[in-house]
Each structure stands twice: as structure tokens, then as C-alpha cells.
Amino acid sequence: MLSVKSLHTEYAGADGQTVKAAQDVSFEVPDGALFTLLGPSGCGKTTTLRSIAGLERPQRGEIALGGRVVFSSAKGVFLAPNKRNFGMVFQSYAIWPHMNVFKNVAFPLEVRKPRPSLREVREKVMRVLSVVQLAELADRDATKLSGGQQQRLALARALVMQPQLLLLDEPLSNLDAKLREKMRFELKRMQRDLGLTTIYVTHDQSEALALSHEIAVMNEGRIIQIGSPRDIYERPRNKFVADFVGNTNFIDGKILSAVTGNGRCRVATPIGELNVQCVEALAQGAPVVVSVRPEDVELSEGAPAREEDDNLYHGVVDAKVFLGDYLDFQVKVGEAMLLARVHPSLRTPTGDPVHVRLRAEKCVAITEVGVPRVAPAARKF
Numbered sequence: 001m002l003s004v005k006s007l008h009t010e011y012a013g014a015d016g017q018t019v020k021a022a023q024d025v026s027f028e029v030p031d032g033a034l035f036t037l038l039g040p041s042g043c044g045k046t047t048t049l050r051s052i053a054g055l056e057r058p059q060r061g062e063i064a065l066g067g068r069v070v071f072s073s074a075k076g077v078f079l080a081p082n083k084r085n086f087g088m089v090f091q092s093y094a095i096w097p098h099m100n101v102f103k104n105v106a107f108p109l110e111v112r113k114p115r116p117s118l119r120e121v122r123e124k125v126m127r128v129l130s131v132v133q134l135a136e137l138a139d140r141d142a143t144k145l146s147g148g149q150q151q152r153l154a155l156a157r158a159l160v161m162q163p164q165l166l167l168l169d170e171p172l173s174n175l176d177a178k179l180r181e182k183m184r185f186e187l188k189r190m191q192r193d194l195g196l197t198t199i200y201v202t203h204d205q206s207e208a209l210a211l212s213h214e215i216a217v218m219n220e221g222r223i224i225q226i227g228s229p230r231d232i233y234e235r236p237r238n239k240f241v242a243d244f245v246g247n248t249n250f251i252d253g254k255i256l257s258a259v260t261g262n263g264r265c266r267v268a269t270p271i272g273e274l275n276v277q278c279v280e281a282l283a284q285g286a287p288v289v290v291s292v293r294p295e296d297v298e299l300s301e302g303a304p305a306r307e308e309d310d311n312l313y314h315g316v317v318d319a320k321v322f323l324g325d326y327l328d329f330q331v332k333v334g335e336a337m338l339l340a341r342v343h344p345s346l347r348t349p350t351g352d353p354v355h356v357r358l359r360a361e362k363c364v365a366i367t368e369v370g371v372p373r374v375a376p377a378a379r380k381f
Contacts, residue, residue: 001028001029001030001031001063001066002028002029002035002052002063002064002065002197002199002209003028003062003063003064003065004025004026004027004028004048004052004061004062004063004163005026005061005063006024006025006026006049006060006061006062006064007022007024007025007026007048007060007061007062007063007072008020008022008023008024008025008058008059008060008061008245009021009022009044009047009048009051009056009058009059010022010059011021015215017376018111019177020220020221021044021047021221022044022047022048022051022058022221023044023050023220023221023222024222025044025048025061025218025221025222025223025377026223027148027226029197029199029214030197031066031195031197032195032196032197033197033198033213034188034191034198034200034211034212034213034263035198035199035200035213035214035215035216035296036199036200036201036202036207036208036211036212036214036215036216037049037199037200037201037216037218038200038202038203038205038208038215038216038217038244038245039203039217039219039244040108040219040244041203042204043218043219043220043221044218044220044221044222045201045203045218046169046170046201048201048218049167049199049201049264051063051071052165052167052199052302053081053084053086053088053167054063054070054071054078054079054080054084054086054199055081056082057071057075057078058071060073061073061074062074063088064069064105065084065164065165065197066164070084071200074233082125084165084166085163085165085292086091086164086165086166086167087158087159087161087163087165087166087167087171087284088158088167088168089151089154089155089158089166089167089168089169089171090154090169090171091169091170091171091173091174093150093151093153093154093174093175094154094173095142095143095145095150095153095298097141097142097143098140099142100138100139100140100141100142100233101126101129101134101137101138101139101140101142101153102129102138102140103147103162104153104156104157105125105128105129105153105156105157106122106125106160107119107223108157108160108161109121109124109125109156109160109161110327112161114302121297123295125138125160126138128156128159128160129156131156131159131190131193131194132152132153132155132156132159132190133152133316134149134152134153134156137149139144147174147175147176147179147315148175148179148182148183149176151171151172151174152183152186153207154171155171155187155190159194159196163195163196164197165197165198165199166191166196166197166198167198167201168187168199168200168201169185169201170201170202170203170204170206172184172187172202172207172263173202173204178237178358180204180207184207184210184211188210188211188213191211194234194317199363205244205245205246208229208245209232209233209245210229211228211377212228213228214227214228215228215229215232217232217240217241217244217245219244224237224238224240224241225237225238225241232245232309232328233245233246233293234278234290234293234362234364235277235279235349235364236291236364236366237279237280237366238366239289239291239366242289242364242366243292246292247293247294248292248293248294249291249292249293249297249336249338249339250289250290250291251269251270251271251274251289251290251292251336252269252270252287252288252290253267253268253269253270253282253287253288253289253365254267254285254286254287254288255267255272255276255282255283255285255286255288256268256270256282257274257284258281258282258284259278259281259282263277263278263279264276264277264278264309264360265278265282265363265365266275267288267290268308268370269290269334269336270334270335270336271313271333271334271335271336272311272313272334273336274311274358274360274361274363275309275311275360275363276290276363276365277360277361277362277363277364277365278351278364278365279312279365279366280367282365282367286364286367287367288366288367289365289366289367290363290365290366291363291366292338292358292362292363292365293343293362294328294339294340294341296358296359296362296363297331297338297339297340297341297356297358298340298342298356298357298358299331299342299346299348299354299355299356300346300353300354300355300357301341301346301348301354303355304355304357307359309359309360309361310357310358310360311357311358311359311363312355312356312357313333313334313355313356313357313358314333314354314355314356315331315332315333315338315353315354315355315356316331316332316351316352316353316354317329317331317349317350317351317352317353317354318330318331318332318337318350318352319347322344322377324344325344326341326342326343327341327342327343327346328341328346329341329342329346329348329354330355330358331354338356340356
């Protein structure tokens with residue numbers, strides 16, 4: 001297991017101000033899991049990754065893998081990057097252009113001590129090239145590979161050392177959209193088949209959701225929320241997470257009733273009263289923002305059958321855009337405008353009335369710092 005505790009990294013910025021790149025960053029990654037650090041540029045995710053790799057020296061904290069401490073400010077431990085046995089793939093791939101595919105992968109083995117025999121080098125290189133499906137291109141010049149092939153070559157060079165931990169710093173960002181989608185499947189397959197504990201850094205929410213066992217959303221040097229991809233997407237704990245991970249509708253409101261046994265509460269909003277899911281117990285009258293994903297705004301021309309806790313409203317189609325496999329509708333409901341993502345079979349014209357259903361479990365009440373909360377003992381989920 002990888003353990004990162006209370007990591008704090010700062011440095012002097014160009015204007016002389018102190019940049020707090022990582023602040024009290026803590027998380028654990030089970031063996032064989034893929035853990036993603038997700039956030040906007042400058043949030044501290046790459047600094048955290050480089051600290052784990054040993055390319056940055058934090059001011060405080062501790063990093064350990066499998067019980068072996070590689071950094072500890074309290075114990076005065078700082079293991080050099082080449083002694084950590086971690087593999088890393090950079091955003092730029094850092095392929096050596098004067099070497100062919102085989103030599104690029106073999107190089108880390110040839111400079112290690114003790115140096116393996118030529119036979120061992122060849123066996124290890126060809127084994128890892130087979131894993132990344134480049135064995136037939138072993139003799140090709142590295143510069144003559146496609147973008148996707150270069151990305152797999154960089155992975156092979158990291159894997160050939162049989163690292164305890166694989167660190168990936170936005171490895172797909174230089175690829176075009178279709179190739180990125182293909183490489184997500186390749187990465188996920190390789191990580192699963194090899195059982196490699198992996199830390200993945202990206203600002204791309206789709207990559208994070210597609211690849212990860214767990215995601216840590218970061219902002220301004222801090223981890224805002226850790227959870228499974230489904231938890232992060234469906235149960236954001238604050239407005240930043242809801243807004244950064246996917247598209248969503250925000251509806252301002254106030255808590256009318258306390259959380260029930262099924263985690264529901266009732267909120268007064270500009271579109272009317274809403275039954276919603278509360279991720280934490282909140283005091284009556286507390287201001288909240290209700291997050292509803294566009295795909296969870298259900299539209300129909302006929303009145304839908306009501307189920308328990310459903311929120312049913314009448315709306316008017318304000319605008320719509322055809323996007324191939326789905327339609328985006330803007331629908332005026334009460335005093336609010338909602339974005340709905342629906343199947344193209346719905347053909348309600350602009351200006352016509354439409355029925356709107358918001359299922360309670362898909363409406364999440366979230367808060368900002370400083371909102372009054374009930375005592376933790378009263379929390380019910």
C-alpha cells in the first residue's frame with residue numbers, strides 16, 4: 001500500500017510570493033489500484049506526484065510504500081529517485097530520438113547496477129514490448145512511431161524495471177481525441193493485467209472517471225474530496241467538485257426539513273420545493289446548492305408516472321441543440337433555466353410545454369464552507 005501523510009510542499013513564485021503547491025495532502029492507495037489526482041492546472045497534483053517520485057522534496061510529511069519509508073520530514077529520510085524503484089511516464093514521453101524502440105526500452109536496464117546479462121535484457125525488453133503490443137516494431141526508429149505508439153513505448157520503458165509503483169503525469173494529453181479514448185482502454189487493460197499500483201495525474205475528468213478505482217479531486221493545493229468515480233460524480237461534497245467533474249445544473253435553495261432515514265431532505269428553490277439527497281446532515285434554514293446532472297433532468301410530453309419522492313414540474317422548452325446521439329434542451333422551470341440531456345427521439349418544439357421529472361436520489365444538496373450543520377451524532381444515511 002502507498003501511504004501519503006500530511007504532505008506539504010511550497011516554493012518561491014516568480015513574484016517572490018510563496019506558492020503553497022501541496023497543503024496537508026494525505027491519501028492511501030491499496031496494492032494494485034489505480035488512484036487519480038484530478039484537478040485544474042496549478043492545483044498541486046503534479047507537485048504531489050513529483051514528491052512521490054522524489055523529484056521534489058516536500059517541507060513536511062511522509063511517503064511510504066509497502067511499509068518502506070521513502071520520505072519523512074520527521075525522521076529525516078529522503079530516498080533518491082533512482083533508489084525508490086518507481087516508474088514514471090511524463091507528459092512529453094521523453095523518448096530518445098537517436099535510439100530505436102528496443103534500445104529505448106533497454107536503456108534503463110543497461111545503466112542499472114548490477115547490470116543484467118544481454119540475454120536477460122533481451123528477454124525483459126521483448127516481454128514488456130509484447131505487453132504494450134510493440135514487439136513487432138522493436139527495430140523501428142522511435143521517431144517513426146505514431147503518437148499512440150510513442151505513448152506505449154514510454155510506458156514500456158517505465159515497466160521494464162518492474163517498478164513497485166507506476167506514476168503517470170498526463171500521459172494522454174498530447175494525443176488526439178479518438179486516440180485518447182482508445183488508449184484509455186489500453187491503459188486500463190495493462191494496469192489490470194499487471195496488477196500495478198498506479199498514481200495517475202490528469203485535468204481531464206473523462207480520463208479520471210474511465211480509468212480510476214479512486215479519485216482525489218484537488219484545488220489550490222488541497223484534496224477536496226476522495227471517492228470512487230461514481231461517488232465523485234453522483235455525490236459531490238461541494239460546489240467545486242460538482243462543477244469541475246462533468247456538467248451540472250445548480251439550483252440555490254434553503255433546507256426546509258431535516259435529513260430522513262434514507263438521506264433525503266426537502267429544499268425550497270426557485271422552481272418549487274424539491275426532495276433531494278443530502279450528503280451530510282444540515283440544519284433547517286441552511287443555504288444550499290442543489291446539483292442535478294443534465295442527464296438526470298427527465299423530459300416527456302406526456303405526464304410521467306409519479307414514484308416516491310419524485311419531483312414533477314411543468315416547463316417550457318426555451319432552446320435545443322442536436323448533438324447526434326443526444327439532444328441538449330434548455331427548459332424554463334419556474335424562475336430557473338435547466339439544461340437537460342435527452343434521447344434524440346424527443347422532438348418537442350421550442351416554446352412548447354414539457355413535463356420535467358427530477359428524481360430525488362439524483363438531486364444532491366451541497367454546501368460551501370461556513371454553512372451551519374447539525375451535530376455529527378445526528379447524521380443519518
